[in-house]
Amino acid sequence: MTLSASLLWLIPATPLAASVFGLFAPRTARTLPIAGALLGLVAALGLSVAALAGALVDPAVRATSDFAWFTFGAQTLRLGWLLDPLAGFMCVLVTLIGLLVALFSTAYLRHDPRIGRFFGFLSLFVAAMLGLLVTNSLLLLFICWELVGLASYLLIGFWYERPAAAAAAKKAFITTRIGDLGFLIGLVWLHQATGSALFHDGGAGALDAPTLARLSSTLLPGGWAVSTAIGLLLFVGAAGKSGQFPLHVWLPDAMEGPTPVSALIHAATMVAAGVFLMARVFPLMAADQGLATVPFHALTGVAVIGAVTALLGAVLAVAQNDIKRVLAYSTVSQLGYMMLAIGVGSWVAAVFHLITHAFFKALLFLGAGSVIDATHHEQDLRRLGGLAGRMRVTFATFALGTGALMGLPFVFSGFWSKEAILHAAEGWTVSHLPFAAGLVGVVLTAFYMTRLVLEVFFGKARGEGAAHAEESPGLMRGPLVVLAVAAVGLGWLGLPNWPWLQTRLQGGDWPVHGLGEGFGLMVVSTALVLLGIGAGWWWYGRVKRTDARALDPLARSWPAVHAALAGRLWLDELYAATVGRAFAMLARVAAFFDRWVWGGAVEAAGRTAETVGQVNRAVDEDGLNAGFDNTSEHLRGSGRRYAKAQTGDAQSYLRVVAIGLAVVGVLLLWGGVR
Amino acid sequence: MSPLHLCLLLSTVLFCIGLAAVLVRTSAILVLLGVELMLNAANLNFIAFWRYGPGGDDTGVIFVLFSIAVAAAEAAVGLALVIALHRHRRTIALKAANQLRG
Numbered sequence: 001m002t003l004s005a006s007l008l009w010l011i012p013a014t015p016l017a018a019s020v021f022g023l024f025a026p027r028t029a030r031t032l033p034i035a036g037a038l039l040g041l042v043a044a045l046g047l048s049v050a051a052l053a054g055a056l057v058d059p060a061v062r063a064t065s066d067f068a069w070f071t072f073g074a075q076t077l078r079l080g081w082l083l084d085p086l087a088g089f090m091c092v093l094v095t096l097i098g099l100l101v102a103l104f105s106t107a108y109l110r111h112d113p114r115i116g117r118f119f120g121f122l123s124l125f126v127a128a129m130l131g132l133l134v135t136n137s138l139l140l141l142f143i144c145w146e147l148v149g150l151a152s153y154l155l156i157g158f159w160y161e162r163p164a165a166a167a168a169a170k171k172a173f174i175t176t177r178i179g180d181l182g183f184l185i186g187l188v189w190l191h192q193a194t195g196s197a198l199f200h201d202g203g204a205g206a207l208d209a210p211t212l213a214r215l216s217s218t219l220l221p222g223g224w225a226v227s228t229a230i231g232l233l234l235f236v237g238a239a240g241k242s243g244q245f246p247l248h249v250w251l252p253d254a255m256e257g258p259t260p261v262s263a264l265i266h267a268a269t270m271v272a273a274g275v276f277l278m279a280r281v282f283p284l285m286a287a288d289q290g291l292a293t294v295p296f297h298a299l300t301g302v303a304v305i306g307a308v309t310a311l312l313g314a315v316l317a318v319a320q321n322d323i324k325r326v327l328a329y330s331t332v333s334q335l336g337y338m339m340l341a342i343g344v345g346s347w348v349a350a351v352f353h354l355i356t357h358a359f360f361k362a363l364l365f366l367g368a369g370s371v372i373d374a375t376h377h378e379q380d381l382r383r384l385g386g387l388a389g390r391m392r393v394t395f396a397t398f399a400l401g402t403g404a405l406m407g408l409p410f411v412f413s414g415f416w417s418k419e420a421i422l423h424a425a426e427g428w429t430v431s432h433l434p435f436a437a438g439l440v441g442v443v444l445t446a447f448y449m450t451r452l453v454l455e456v457f458f459g460k461a462r463g464e465g466a467a468h469a470e471e472s473p474g475l476m477r478g479p480l481v482v483l484a485v486a487a488v489g490l491g492w493l494g495l496p497n498w499p500w501l502q503t504r505l506q507g508g509d510w511p512v513h514g515l516g517e518g519f520g521l522m523v524v525s526t527a528l529v530l531l532g533i534g535a536g537w538w539w540y541g542r543v544k545r546t547d548a549r550a551l552d553p554l555a556r557s558w559p560a561v562h563a564a565l566a567g568r569l570w571l572d573e574l575y576a577a578t579v580g581r582a583f584a585m586l587a588r589v590a591a592f593f594d595r596w597v598w599g600g601a602v603e604a605a606g607r608t609a610e611t612v613g614q615v616n617r618a619v620d621e622d623g624l625n626a627g628f629d630n631t632s633e634h635l636r637g638s639g640r641r642y643a644k645a646q647t648g649d650a651q652s653y654l655r656v657v658a659i660g661l662a663v664v665g666v667l668l669l670w671g672g673v674r
Numbered sequence: 675m676s677p678l679h680l681c682l683l684l685s686t687v688l689f690c691i692g693l694a695a696v697l698v699r700t701s702a703i704l705v706l707l708g709v710e711l712m713l714n715a716a717n718l719n720f721i722a723f724w725r726y727g728p729g730g731d732d733t734g735v736i737f738v739l740f741s742i743a744v745a746a747a748e749a750a751v752g753l754a755l756v757i758a759l760h761r762h763r764r765t766i767a768l769k770a771a772n773q774l775r776g
Binding site: 073 | 693696697698705732735768769771772773774
């Protein structure tokens with residue numbers, strides 16, 4: 001069974017219906033919203049699989065179905081749906097992970113009184129993301145993009161009673177809004193330059209070859225091609241959503257939401273949106289700019305930011321003590337890898353890594369959720385420890401996810417997708433720095449994950465929660481096992497010598513090469529992974545932590561480095577001191593002007609008027625008053641009589657007006673209105 | 675009856691409901707709600723005459739767009755007033771707002 005493009009709207013519509021149902025159900029309802037959300041996700045998953053099957057019939061075909069949203073004068077604004085293998089794979093990914101996370105949440109939030117509300121938000125989140133995936137219009141994509149932002153705000157701030165959660169939700173919303181401003185400008189510019197917000201429209205769409213040729217040959221005054229400028233603006237939006245440096249600061253704070261939300265945000269629904277956008281508009285980003293006099297390509301910017309983010313995220317993950325924050329910075333780093341892949345021209349490798357990463361990062365986050373639930377909300381890895389024996393399933397699946405994230409060779413999916421990215425970066429002709437950053441990131445990834453696993457699962461329990469932990473219920477273990485299978489197995493879809501996934505995504509031929517060509521690189525990265533694991537074991541494995549208050553081994557070796565990393569390189573403080581301070585300064589200047597300059601002028605005018613008034617009064621009282629007193633007395637009497645009608649009640653006045661209106665209406669009818 | 679008549683009938687009904695709400699409800703918010711209903715009745719008239727009238731230009735639609743924008747602003751101001759009233763008098767009954775000072 002396949003799903004045609006004209007019915008594609010059904011995919012986001014089912015979770016959307018579930019979310020409406022969940023949000024309008026009575027506040028205390030539990031079972032019905034949960035059942036609705038699960039049902040919606042299952043239906044969406046089925047529809048997504050059907051859509052993917054339809055897209056895979058001929059991967060090179062982009063099926064579109066457009067409709068007019070509204071017509072205004074001669075302008076018609078059209079929106080539409082687009083079905084290609086990219087959208088198909090992403091839909092299946094989002095619905096599958098959304099379903100697993102929802103199942104996990106039924107157990108994780110079993111004691112929360114607002115669990116019904118939670119499932120409503122969750123469905124909205126998934127629905128918005130699905131809408132973003134299947135649309136053929138940049139405008140509709142932007143609308144869904146903002147809905148994703150809204151849903152993430154609601155979910156990160158789900159426990160809004162906690163000030164930290166409310167602040168984190170606001171931070172996520174505002175930080176991504178900065179990026180969205182770039183996106184919006186790019187969107188309007190693109191529409192103005194091409195006259196269409198559709199991606200593919202039989203040659204007239206914004207991503208069709210004739211339009212691209214026009215865009216890339218139109219030059220701005222500085223010598224840039226218009227397509228470069230628009231591409232960079234769209235990338236600003238993607239950077240905000242996907243947590244790229246320097247807009248990455250919201251992502252670690254988003255940990256304040258419930259853990260399943262973190263899993264969803266970090267795997268499928270939120271941060272994937274930026275990478276997806278870049279993959280979707282890749283033809284625009286990569287448009288040939290032979291005419292531009294400034295030799296700067298939009299993709300170069302993407303690659304540089306991606307490389308910086310990949311390295312920065314990995315470095316910062318080293319010194320975090322919150323189990324979820326380690327994983328959050330790891331996500332930042334992995335998203336950097338994806339952007340790096342897009343920047344060096346291989347969006348297919350980026351999407352491949354996006355898919356494998358979604359599964360193993362969802363696995364890691366849900367595993368962390370399982371640990372947190374079992375230890376009564378203990379997230380500090382200094383007070384965990386020794387859980388390997390007590391939580392066997394969680395440990396086994398978490399270890400598999402760790403292997404995939406590190407990129408342990410040949411078995412794990414993360415290895416193959418990371419290999420694809422590194423291979424693409426190696427062949428990039430502009431610069432070798434992103435490639436080098438990628439290799440360093442591999443060492444750091446292995447290092448911080450080794451530290452995380454050793455601290456959480458080995459040694460002896462260093463806190464009350466960890467000492468009495470028991471394995472989580474079956475509804476939590478089930479999704480973990482499914483995700484673990486995917487984290488291992490998915491890599492086999494895109495082997496270098498059998499690139500099934502790549503060929504389908506590309507919609508054409510993908511260079512098949514034997515394992516021999518990239519073998520040298522594989523050996524190098526395997527050695528780097530082992531180096532990272534070895535270093536992790538050297539610091540955290542030889543002598544296991546026994547006391548929660550003991551200094552971090554890395555802090556003993558290099559106190560200054562550790563302090564800088566634990567302080568997250570003081571980037572948040574830097575932003576507060578620069579951007580935050582600047583706005584506060586602006587506000588103070590405005591307040592000063594208001595109070596002293598404008599306020600002073602008003603004050604002076606007031607004083608003048610008062611003086612004039614005093615003079616007037618003197619003339620009045622002493623000169624004119626006596627003669628008028630008599631008249632006034634009479635007027636006062638009649639005034640008092642009229643004042644009785646002046647009740648001050650607006651409705652009684654209105655009643656009189658209404659009666660008058662009715663009388664006028666009757667008179668007009670009497671006269672016969674034609 | 676032609677569609678135009680039906681539209682006008684509907685807008686008349688809307689207008690009357692809104693008017694009734696404005697005249698008899700005690701809560702300021704519900705009175706605001708009534709005002710919105712009346713505005714929308716007027717909008718409906720515009721649209722109806724634009725759609726079924728002699729035609730020729732888009733004045734009716736543009737007028738309605740402006741009217742919606744103004745209505746949105748009006749609702750914002752009105753609700754702000756209600757909040758101010760509530761702060762001041764601890765009630766939002768219109769009867770309480772019968773003095774210009776205080």
